Amino acid sequence: MFRWAIIFAVVAVVAALLGFGGVAGLSADLAKMLLIVAVIVLALGFLFGRGARVP
Template sequence: MLHYAVVFFVIAIIAALFGFGGIAASAAGIAKILFLVFAVLAIASFLFGLIRKG
């Protein structure tokens, strides 16, 4: 999931460089959502791992 967030972030940067503001904003929004989902799942996985060991 983090890979897709980085891919959309790179797409947003490239689109912004070429002047496609709408596409850049959309790609940046998607990248932000994917990163937040990744962060929540990573934290949940870490916490469940601690609970399972304890």
């Protein structure tokens, strides 16, 4: 999910440099949402990860 956030951020920067404001704004919003979701999933994974492993 971090990979998709980075891809959308790069698309937003390239679109902004080329003058496509709508695409840049949408890509930046998607990158921000994906980054927030990825951080939440990562935090939940650390908090509620696997319990003690029983051999």
